[in-house]
Amino acid sequence: MPNPQQNFSLWSSCRRKLIATMRCSCGISRHNKPINSPPVIKLPPEPSSEEKNVMMKETMKRLQSGENDAVLRGAKDVRELAKTDSEARMNFGLIGVIPLLVAMLDCEDVDSHIEALYALLNLGIGNDMNKSAIVEAGGVHKMLDLVTPPKECLPDVTAAVIANFLGLSAFDSNKVVIGSSGAVSFLIKTLRGLIKAETKTEDMDSQVVQDCLRALYNISILATNVLRMIEIDGFVQFLLSAIGGDAEISERILLILSNVVSTPEGRRAVSAVHDAFTILVDVLSWMDSPNCQEKVAYILMVMAYKSSEDQQAMIEAGIKSSLLELTLLGSTLAQKRSSRILEILRTDKGKQVSENTRGGAGTTLSAPLCGSGDNAESPDSSSGFSNRNAVKHLVEQSLLSNMRKIVKRANLRQEFVSLEHLKSSVTLHNSSSKSLPF
Template identity: 30%
Template sequence: MGQEEQSTVGVEEEEEEERHEISESWSQRKQTLILEISSKLINGDLEAKIEAARDIRNLVRKSSSSSSSSSSSAAKTRLKLGASGVIPPLVTMLVSPNPDARQASLLALLNLAVRNDRNKVKIVTAGAVPPLVELLKFQNGSLRDLATAAILTLSAVALNKPIIAASGAAPLLVQILSSGSVQGKVDAVTALHNLSSCKDNATPILDATAVPPLINLLKECKKYSKFAEKTSALLEILSNSEEGRVAISNLEGGILTLVETVEDGSIVSTEHAVGALLTLCESCRDKYRELILKEGAVPGLLRLTVDGTAEAREKARILLDLLRDSPQEKHLASSVLERIVYDIATRVDGADKAAETAKRLLEDMVKRSMEHSMSRIQQRAASCTPSNIQST
């Protein structure tokens, strides 16, 4: 038995040495390939440049699957390619009249930018944003989708955000929310979400024209998804302007969609949705109170005062106070939740039986809230699938 164990150990050592030799050999070939690619992009004709751009994509993808430490290998490959001078000629190819050149360069730049902030900054510094914005205007779905993905990827870096925000990309991304492919819409929302977090923006990147497509997308998606979180965040931002508030309230299902997000959303999307509703009601209680009540907002807001985040609970309490008939009137009930239920009970059974009815309503609401929360947890567990950004 001991001899067998020694024999097995020897075989494992030989296999490890062989893997090491293969890895070293691949690294040497890769370095040679990088030099060849750089030379073709800088000095070659258009066909050679297209071939080199495609080689970049293939090289990064091969690095991603070449070893158990593929993530590290791909990262090193991106870093070495970025340092080899390939980015400026790739950016120049974005304005080529040849569609193959544009597509090949877009794919190469995307693969260089993924998970590499240094390359993202280099790409923007090399002047990629204006041609990418022009590509967002294309009717060619494939090129427009790739340009949208590139804007999304580049906008993830703080240094790039003000440059992209000032480029005129935002209105074109808003158009994609209505007319783009499914993936294009997802990427456009995420890009707009990235840009909206830029504090250096001189003017807001969104106006009221973004409300209809955002409401429609939020209406159609799962309210607890990451996509809903970003969409509801953008709507909360838009609710800060009078034009945005009018657009939300005038659009059929606008307020209802926010109410449904309060009821069924994730912790994040719920917080944004209640924030948008609160902003509406605070801006003009007389105008928005009835509109919000008509859509049945109270049950979701009551639940939120129990199981929301600290900020969401506070927003829900303030909004519930604004939704009452007489927000300044003092009641014997000590909490906002009890005051609201007491108001409802008074209207249902009269002042004499209000206290007893309110107690029953509170008990029923707590029970329903717990059942609803458990149902949402089960739904999320059943539908949740991990997603990782892969090389294009």
């Protein structure tokens, strides 16, 4: 016979579950508070194709009206509509808006200049046909007129012009016109005002700097433009002097120099700069950015491959120790390029030794394997001994080179740190270290 107490407990349990279920369904449970759903934001409906056509026709009428306020409103409409709508960009280009916007650059109103410039910039986004039409309408030269003395170069206008040069130079057919227009001189002048090799200003407009450097890179892809660039007084010297501070700026500059050294004239211009190889080798040793190391390794690899004189200048700048360190600690690409440079330097040195040998009077010169005379080691133990000595010599050279750079960067007087003192420090470090300082 069932126990009445058990029946009561079972009935109580069922009752509690039933009440909890009812409360949950009503959203009033003690443990489950009602959840307020976020408000639904209703976006305005996107205009249909027919409505867009009506808006573009109205915009065209405003630009053709000749009234300042209406023309300015029309340029703003083009700027907004072309910002995100690729179809609007194409249609605006087809109905002839670009020449009207370029004509606005001849007026004296600064607001009209800015609206027209950004409208042209947006029309060229992802549309090579519009980029070509802007150049054909004389846009590049009119833009330069806005930032060329005696006119005052306003920061907003300057930034808009540079942004347009960046966009237009991405199209290959425009590179010749932009490169021969004087745009390079303007970009370099602007960069010099923003980047200072000795003192970097914190209020520097990074976006304008990046646009300048990216535009110069696009222009320098064309070899004929490289010739125009290196003819500008101090162009290569300025680029080299700006390396070493900001990693992103240095990377952009190294990209430009990669295009510069692709031509014989560019390589000669780089070699002619005092301490050029010292600056480039310092990037390998002191900059932590893998991208910068990879790009400077490419520049040095090209120059080493093309010129034995440049190879000697690299060696004098202490490149070997930096390359040895990079082959162990650098990125995969940096290791490959560093190994290639070492191979080039080794091959060229071998050729010189071979030529000197053939120039002798029937004598054959060869490096001794184990030394000579009474101090020669036995063949059984010479291999490991000579290898250890070779590695030890390379390590000493690397440490000595790095210590020289540290002394140079610290601007210490030479009488306080003599060469013999550095060598003794290196020797002491090696004798007390049980592992290679790589």
